[in-house]
Amino acid sequence: MIRDRSVRGVGAAACALAMTAAFVASAPACTSILVSRGASRDGSVMVTYSADAPFLPKLLRVAGGTHAPGTMVDVRAWEDDEVRGQVRQAETTHTVVGLMNEHQLSLVETTTGGRPELVDPDGQLDYDGLMMLVLQRAKTAREAIGLVDSLCREYGYSSSGETFSIADKREAWMMELIGKGPGGKGIVWVAARVPDGCISAHANMSRITTFPMDDPENWLYSPDVVTFAVDRGYYKTDSGKPFSYRDAYHPDKGASARRACAGRVWSVYRRSAPSANFSDAWFRGEEGSEDYPLFIKPDAQLSVADVMGLMRDHYEGTPYDMTKGVDAGPFGSPLRARDLTFKVDGEEFMWERPISTQQAGFVVVNQMRAGLPDAVGGVSWFTPDEASTSCFTPFYCAIDALPASYTNGDYGKFSWESAWWVTNLVSNLAYDRWSRVYPDVRKAQVEQEAALLKMQPVIEETAAKLAEADPALARTFLTNYSVSTADAVFRRWQALAQSVLTDHVDAYQKDARGVPKAPGYSPEWLRQVVAGRGGQLKLPARAAGTDH
Incomplete structure (x- = not known):
């Protein structure tokens, strides 16, 4: 977080810390979708980020400003909060709200790992500190890509491989990077512009393989991206194969990695372009199957609500639907307790890994638009906890x-005054009795978000007019709207938690008059119970029908 002279961002820093725990538990974390202007219904550029790890985030705002020449900023390690070193402060920095700055620049990530020997423990910048420095200094995606490279060359990079989604109001870029190992300052990287009219996605697995080296309008890369791989023995020029970034720096991690990571990309693609009939073979680990393309054109342009829906996916409507089957329990819950992999009688198995997952700390859908003043065009739709059981609310970028x-809360103690804790309470009440409780949650979610999206054009028309005459007044107007809207969502979720507790108590479900009913279990689940334990549970014919 930005504390005193630190460069760390609250949300990103907490995610970084939590992802250590997540990877220790073999649970790859974070999902991101990129939407180009031509692929969105209203000409927005959009990027999403689900920070999937057990932690309590505090929504970030860092004020921009001017700084005296020679000012230095402490860089702290997220592992132990020790000062790694110091970075020269920029003379001018930009205000950051969430993971978007006042110029509508967004930067989010997923961790890809890659070759462990390329981690430089002495580098001053871990990825979250790097992201915050860039958001405070850059105005465009291309400028941000250059800053990622130059900052790492100057100060060293200490994290493992990352895939960044970097977007401004006109372009969306996917940037993959990895360090050069102990003593090797800098990074090797490649960045791809999402073609207009297309979308992409990444989820903890490197996506970029081969790429053109003569198309700077759409592809950028470090000068040594190939030669470094050759020097390290990761790529042989006489192999007869074209250079592949992923093959060189992120060797195949096996079937479990594909299942956990590529499955999320497949689900974004199959929902966005059902006509393409994308096969599940690649993410299921079938030999000889083809990877999913880096970019696809959706069947129809995506709205903000559509993109929010993609972030709520549990593979519904597919053979991997997590609300179906014995593992979904009697109430069809998509919850699967960690770890992702488990063994039974010496054989290894794996739960599905969805986009919407219970350990998410927060989720954002960032929306950037060239046709509006920056203060109005950039909005971060934010929700604490996971997307499927919570409500996105807008925070404008300035x-x-x-x-x-x-902005408050403690992971170690529940609080009715913390949005994260209240949304988690609703989530956890829904997980245990999904088929009964989730309809209540979904109803509140649809009503609240539909109202916010309906209000958005009205609010922005007013704000845009104010911005022409008085930019400061426009910021005040948008601040009041963002804060009051978030407060209203928070109060609605407080009331929702209380109503769920009241209406679904002791396995009863109250009707509209408040009378408790006993809905029991579904016939499908009872058949599964009888198949496994019918001999123990079966009553003699004479006793059948008796209740106590």
Whole structure:
């Protein structure tokens, strides 16, 4: 987080810390979708980020400003909060809200790991510190890509491989990077512009393989991206094969990695372009199957609501639907307790890994638009906890304040005044009795978000007019709207948690009059119970029908 002179961002830093725990538990974390202007219904560029790890995030706002020449900024390690070193402060820095700055630049990530020997423990910048420095200094995606490279060359990079989604109001780029190992300052990297009219996605697995080296309008890369791989023995020029970034720096991690990571990309693609009939073979690990393309054109342009829906996916409507089967329990819950992999009688198995997962700390859908003033065009739709059981609320990119409920809380103690804890309470009440409780949650979610999306054009028309005459007044207007809207969502979720507790108690479900009913279990699940334990549970014919 930005504390005193630190460069660390609250949300990103917490995610980094939590992802250590997530990877220790063999649970790859974070999903990102990129949507180009031509692929969105209203000409927005959009990027998403699900920070999937067990932690309590506090929504970030860092004020921009001017700084005296020679000012230095402490860089702290997220593992132990020790100062790694110092970075020269930029003379001018930009305000950051969430993971978007006041110029509508967004930067989010997923961790890809890659070759462990390329981690430089002495580098001053881990990826979250790097992201925050870039957001405070860059105005465009191309400028951000250059800054990622130059900062790592100057100060060293200490994290493992990453895939960044970097987007501004006109372009979306996917940038993959990895360090050069102990003593090797800098990174090797490649960046691809999402073609207009297309979308892409990444989820903890490197996506970029071969790429053109003569198309700087659409592809950028470090000068040594190939030669470094050759020097390290990761690529042989006489192999007869074209250079592949992923093959060189992120060797295949096996079937479990594909299942956990590529499955999320497949689900984004199959929902966005059902006409393409994308095969599940690659993510199921079938030999000889083809990877999913880096970019696809959706069947129809995507709205903000569509993209929010993609972030709520549990493979519904596919053979891997997590609300179906014995593992979904009696109430069809998509919850699967960690670890992802498990063994039974010496054989290894794996749960599906969805886009929407219970350990998410927060989710954002960042929306950037060239046709509006920056203060109006950039909005971060944010929700604490996971997307399927919570509500996105808008925070404009240049606002002056944040609501208290989104900036406080302690992972070690429940609080009714913390948005993260309240949304988690609703989530956990839904997980245990999904088929009964989730309809209540979904109803509140649809009503609240539909109202917010309906209000958005009205709010932005007013704000845009204010921005022409008085930019400061426009910021105040958008600040008041963002804070009051978030407060209203928070209060709605407080009420929702209380109503769920009241209406679904002791396995009863109250009707509209408040009378408790006993809905029991579904016939499908009872058949599964009888198949496994029918001999123990079966009553003699004479006793059948008796209840107590």
